[in-house]
Amino acid sequence: MTGAKLDAAGYGRIRRNTYAHRVAYEEAFGPISEGHQIHHLCGNRACVEPDHLVSMTIGAHRFFDRGKFSATCRRGHPRTRENIGPNRTCRACKALTDKALRG
Numbered sequence: 001m002t003g004a005k006l007d008a009a010g011y012g013r014i015r016r017n018t019y020a021h022r023v024a025y026e027e028a029f030g031p032i033s034e035g036h037q038i039h040h041l042c043g044n045r046a047c048v049e050p051d052h053l054v055s056m057t058i059g060a061h062r063f064f065d066r067g068k069f070s071a072t073c074r075r076g077h078p079r080t081r082e083n084i085g086p087n088r089t090c091r092a093c094k095a096l097t098d099k100a101l102r103g
Helices: 022-029 058-068 091-102
Strands: 012-015 036-040 053-057
Touching: 012 022, 012 036, 022 036, 053 058, 053 091
Parallel strands: none
Antiparallel strands: 036 053
8 A cells, every 4th residue: 555646755645744654654553752753664665554664763764774674683583563663673582682681
């Protein structure tokens, strides 16, 4: 699913100053946190599918935009909405680390 009109950068727009992916995210998950941007896990800037959208800090968003994004973490866990934290941390890896620290 994509936004109806695309701007020059390939993002879907509803109105001149309204990004379709931001509206889709807010309708599905609520307000976007202060200092966060919406990232398309699928890589398609026109996509408005809620399962493909994740809120992350601006710094983490820039990391992904530089082409350093991978579909999996270094241990092979999928980078999905459920598994990626707001600062691009892998929740599955964190759980494994926490379990190992507890002994």
